[in-house]
Amino acid sequence: MDNTAIVTFIIPVYNEAEVVPVFSKEMSEMIEDANGHYRFEFLFIDDGSIDSTVESIRGEFRNFHHTILSFSRNFGKEAALCAGIDHADGDVVIIMDVDLQDPPALVPEFLQHWKAGFEVVYGVRHDRASDSWVKRKSASGFYSIFNMASDIKIPPHAGDFRLLDKSVVQALRKLPERSRFTKGLYAWAGFKSKGVPYVRTERIRGDTKWSYWRLWNLAVDGLFSFSQRPLRIWAYIGATVSGLSLLFAASTVIKALFFGIETKGYASIMTAVTFLGGLQLLVLGIFGEYIGRLFIETKGRPNYLVAKEWHRNPESETEPSQTS
Numbered sequence: 001m002d003n004t005a006i007v008t009f010i011i012p013v014y015n016e017a018e019v020v021p022v023f024s025k026e027m028s029e030m031i032e033d034a035n036g037h038y039r040f041e042f043l044f045i046d047d048g049s050i051d052s053t054v055e056s057i058r059g060e061f062r063n064f065h066h067t068i069l070s071f072s073r074n075f076g077k078e079a080a081l082c083a084g085i086d087h088a089d090g091d092v093v094i095i096m097d098v099d100l101q102d103p104p105a106l107v108p109e110f111l112q113h114w115k116a117g118f119e120v121v122y123g124v125r126h127d128r129a130s131d132s133w134v135k136r137k138s139a140s141g142f143y144s145i146f147n148m149a150s151d152i153k154i155p156p157h158a159g160d161f162r163l164l165d166k167s168v169v170q171a172l173r174k175l176p177e178r179s180r181f182t183k184g185l186y187a188w189a190g191f192k193s194k195g196v197p198y199v200r201t202e203r204i205r206g207d208t209k210w211s212y213w214r215l216w217n218l219a220v221d222g223l224f225s226f227s228q229r230p231l232r233i234w235a236y237i238g239a240t241v242s243g244l245s246l247l248f249a250a251s252t253v254i255k256a257l258f259f260g261i262e263t264k265g266y267a268s269i270m271t272a273v274t275f276l277g278g279l280q281l282l283v284l285g286i287f288g289e290y291i292g293r294l295f296i297e298t299k300g301r302p303n304y305l306v307a308k309e310w311h312r313n314p315e316s317e318t319e320p321s322q323t324s
């Protein structure tokens, strides 16, 4: 690697106007310290913000080489990351949240590991004290279920904060899937990877954009996009239940032969009927999850729509260009 490798930061932003100035200050300090070794560029994905996020970025980052892609509406962070991967053209990219929960101070360390030959360097939240108890527990539960059900293992507590070499970015661009669970896609791609532990602090300002409902949906997306086990397991459960009911039928016949027919048994019949009814609905739901995904994939709609973009290169004399 030569000394002036281009580092592109991919930053998804959604209604973050109040956070942008603080982010820009911290990043400028970090970049000043690392100066000379790299050329830093910013790629902001504005995920349909309705506040002054774009204006704020254009002001705060006017002295940096930056691009802003503005979506036509809110498509979600996964789509924003997908756009970032599609458009980043540095020798290496670093994906970061804008709210400083991913500490910029870690960037030089990430880059050192990259220089040492790692193609993926990801932050591992070894202390999630800033998250609520429910969020911590549900996250751990999700990682264990996911890694049990899927052949692709994702490292627990690794977020989206990561460095990707150009070769990984190019590999990820080849994946056409619509229901994107980026963490699973990184793991699928493989490459020489290294985890760097860090403490995830609280958001500096503003509120999280992820409600528990959105997190639940992300978890469901992840599981059903990367594992066929939920689909397969029902064949075994069905066979077991049928086997047991055959045994039960046999025992009823034998009992009737020796002791005569009982009229009782209403309760047990009801139990069997409702239990099996519930099981069937569950299986239908699971089929639905996969069929829904097939439906989304066959439609082949793009993951996002870019409505506007801005490019600024302070080193060239040209005014910031804007394309619609």
Ligand code: UDP
Residues within 6 Å of the ligand: 011, 012, 013, 014, 015, 016, 047, 074, 075, 076, 077, 080, 096, 097, 098, 099, 101, 203, 207, 208, 209, 210
């Ligand atoms: N974000 C986004 N689109 C969304 C929600 C969030 O681009 O629909 C961005 C957000 O601006 C931030 C990052 O994704 O830069 C992480 O979001 P947030 O801090 O709300 O999530 P958390 O850190 O609570 O997981």
Ligand code: MG
Residues within 6 Å of the ligand: 097, 099, 101, 203, 208
């Ligand atoms: Mg955050």
